[in-house]
Amino acid sequence: MKILAAVRQGALPAAILLLVVLMVVPIPAFMLDVFFIMNITISLAVLMVALNAEKPLDFSSFPTVLLFATLFRLGLNVASTRIVLVHGHTGSAAAGHVIEAFGSFVIGGDYVVGLFVFAIIVIINLIVVTKGAGRVSEVSARFTLDALPGKQMAIDADLNAGLITPDEAKKRRVDVATEAEFYGSMDGSSKFVKGDAVAGLLILAANIVGGLILGPVSHGLTIAKAAQTYTMLAIGDALVAQVPALLLSIAAAAIVTRVKSEKDLAGQIGSQFGSARTWTPVAVILTLLGVLPGMPHFVILPLAAAAGFAAWKLHQIAKRPVPVPPAAPVEAPDPSKIGWDEVSETMMVNLDIGYGLVPLVDERRGAPLMGRITGVRRQLSKELGFVVPQVRVRDDINLPPYIYRVMLGGVCIGEDQVSPDEMLALDTGQAFGELIGKKAKDPTFGLDATWIATGDADVATGQGYLVVDSGTVIATHLNHALGANAGDLLGADEVQSLLDELKERAPHLVAALAPLPLTALATVLRGLLSEGIQLREFRRIAAAIANAAQRTLDPLEIIELIRPDLGALIIAKLAGVREPLRVMTLEGGLEQLLGQAARNEPGRHVIEPELGRRIVDALQAAAQPLIAEAKPFALVVQPAIRVAIRKLIRTVLPDTPVMSFFEVPEDKAVEVVAIIGGHAQQQALAA
Known part of the structure; x- marks a missing residue:
């Protein structure tokens, strides 16, 4: 297998080197015969692959294959031109038996007939097949690119609706992108075929003119003898090149005009023509033509009979019952068994309607x-x-x-x-x-x-x-x-994806997070998200977590330790660079009271219910004007009571960030809009 893989990898560079050799190094006539037959073989193989492809993307390498096949044929034209002009005076076999066969047998040895045959082949190739295939390629490329956004949206819609899996969506996106690239490449590669046909005309003219000059001047031939000898060789050489070129043009046209189907081209055409309703009118019309006076009855009537027989046979086939394969025995469901699909939910987020x-x-x-x-x-x-x-x-x-x-x-x-x-x-x-x-x-x-x-x-x-x-x-x-x-959207898999993406840019930083388990890191990040701290600046957040993890591995303690480092991120949504940060604070006595309670019962963050209700009422009253004017603000308190206050107000003011004094940058201007517990608020709390 390794040897085959090595041969496969070296085949393409060797083929390109061979093209250069054909254009530069003289080769014997025998090798030229081998290469001409090889060229015809390659063209036939490409045509067969194109006809057997079920859809154009099944032959996605066709544009590149077409390029190399065209270059190979042009390289042969250069090599054959060299032999024709150097050794053409020795006779019709000077350039090998393949060119001699095409020059004598195919065109009957008459170079005038050969010129007309070659001209007709070039017209068919250049004007009909190549021009039509090029136009179809151009239109297909344009419509495929225009439809690309719609196809991508359709894939996203199917993915969101749960109709396809993420892997299937990824595969469909790749197919859509590959289809667009394929038709774009075919639009360009069709120019190779057109240029090849034009090059064939120029090479033919060069061989004839060169022979008419070299024959009398270098080899002492008469003008008539030189015209007959060199023109015959030039036409044979041109026909040898144009036959594979025509095959490749047909292959290109077959590829770009294909419509997606589960069958190859032969099966697709056969299924669409395999109907008695198609051949019955054909048989009737041919019969009417065959009985008209002056018509070639012995040609038309047998064809009419063949069409009638085909119609009768297809009608008989259509009346046959379609065999139904025996259905596989279906086991009756066991009511005592419960499947995992009955109790598990594969999607995390659902929209029920x-x-x-x-x-x-x-x-x-x-x-x-x-x-x-x-x-x-x-x-x-x-x-x-x-x-x-x-x-x-x-x-x-x-x-x-x-x-x-x-x-x-x-x-x-x-x-x-x-x-x-x-x-x-x-x-x-x-x-x-x-x-x-x-x-x-x-x-x-x-x-x-x-x-x-x-x-x-x-x-x-x-x-x-x-x-x-x-x-x-x-x-x-x-x-x-x-x-x-x-916070509930973020799981261990998403955290691992964040780490993998960060590892490409900062591998040492990710290594510094190793002491912290993945589950603990996920808890820290979920805690940040629950308080409105987004993870877009994950590198900065990860650096803060790595520093805090050297002091503790408790996720809740890490959150409080890193918040001062993330203060600028928190207030970025609350105030502009030149705009002061609007804050509310607690009155000093009230804050001292809450701080003392937090120190007496560490870790519990308990606030007396009636006092908590009054604080919430005062906060809502102070916040209402700011909320009505859509002015963001923050509540700034002592670090010891930050978590307790956050838990207290998260149901009534969920979008209000609760920050400690240490989280506000020193260079940030602050505007105190309310002091909870001061003046009127103090009277409300004492009531």
């Missing part, structure tokens, strides 16, 4: 929801820093018709109702006037909204409403739900 929402994922209607889900996954993956698992959409007969439900790991993280044939008009605070429709709440942001008819969308937009369709409502809710639960 009622039967009334099925049109949103119907491919015949464009499947608008599937494209939006793909966009959600792509955008979330860019924001979070890792590939979000695919979302499988499935209809659930147990759901009401217009209800959808977002499931993550078997847990519902979002549910609402949409109207697929209406539009949702959202009141973002700038709208005026009342709309006719069903009142609702936006499932993502809780805004007042109205379901309106599609025809009223322009009117609602003019009144300041934000109008979206039901697919956008679901996709936006899905995006928000997955973003809010980003």
Whole structure:
């Protein structure tokens, strides 16, 4: 096997070297005969492969094969021209028996006939076959490239719907890309065939002119003898080259005009012509032509009889019952056995929809929801820093018709109702006037909204409403739900993928993370995601984790140790470079009280329920104006109570980051917008 592999690898360089030898080094006439027969053999083999291919990509190497076959034939033309001009005066066998056979037997020894035969072959090759194949290649390449984005979106839609596996999607993407490259290459390689035909004309003219000059001048031949001898050899040489060129042109045309089928070309044509309805009219018409006076009856009537016999035979075959292979015995299911497919769920993220929402994922209607889900996954993956698992959409007969439900790991993280044939008009605070429709709440942001008819969308937009369709409502809710639960999307496999990608750029940094188990690293990263710290800057995060892992391997302690190093990442979403960071703080006495409680019961982070309720109420009251104006802010507290405060407010203010004093960079300007427990808040807490 190793020897065969070595021979296979060395065959192509050796073939290219042979082309150079043919063009530069004189070869004997015997070797020229061998190479001409080899050229014809290669052309026949290429034609047979092209005819037997079920689809064009089955012969994806054809453009390259066509290039080398053309170069090989041109190399033979150079070698044969050298022999014809040097030894042509010795007779018709001077350039080998193959050229002699084509010059005498094929064209009957008459070089005038040979010129016309060669001209007809060139016209067929250049004007008919090559030009048609080139045009088909050009159009196929253009349409294939134009359809490439749509095919990629279709693959993504099937992948999101769970119709295909990731491996199947990867294979289909490779096939689509290969198809585009193939037709692009065929568009260019068709120019090789056209140039080869033109080169054949020029080489023929060069041989004839050279012979007419060399014959009388160098070898003392008469003009008539030189014309007869050299023209015969030139035509034989040209025909030897044009026959393989015509075979390759036919192969190229057969490849580019193929339509994808499960059968090869012969089977495809045979199945489409193998019908009695095809041959019965042919037999009738030929019979009518055969009985007309003056027609060659002995030629037409036998063909009519053959067509009639074929029609009768095909009709008999069509009436035969189709043999049905015996069905394999199906074992009755054992009710006592339970399969893993009944209890396991292969997809992590699912979007369950009622039967009334099925049109949103119907491919015949464009499947608008599937494209939006793909966009959600792509955008979330860019924001979070890792590939979000695919979302499988499935209809659930147990759901009401217009209800959808977002499931993550078997847990519902979002549910609402949409109207697929209406539009949702959202009141973002700038709208005026009342709309006719069903009142609702936006499932993502809780805004007042109205379901309106599609025809009223322009009117609602003019009144300041934000109008979206039901697919956008679901996709936006899905995006928000997955973003809010980003920590649950990250598993050990995704963490390993992050490490593998980082290892290519920073192998020593990945090695520094080795003391920390993969599960502990995943816990740290999930903890960061749960507090809104994205993993796009994974290299910076990994460096901070590697430093913290030298002090402790406890994931919760590592999270608190690395947060000061990630402070700039946290506040990047809260304030611009020149914009001050808006913060809320706790009143000193209140913070001291909570800190003392945290020190008395380390690790528990317990806040007295009534005090906690009052802190939450005060925070909500202070945050409401900022939230209404869409101004981001952070709550900054002592490091000892940060985790406790975060747990306290995460249900009422989930998007508010809770930071310690050490996490705010020293060079960052800070604007204190509220002090919880001071003045009015202090009175509220004491009440």
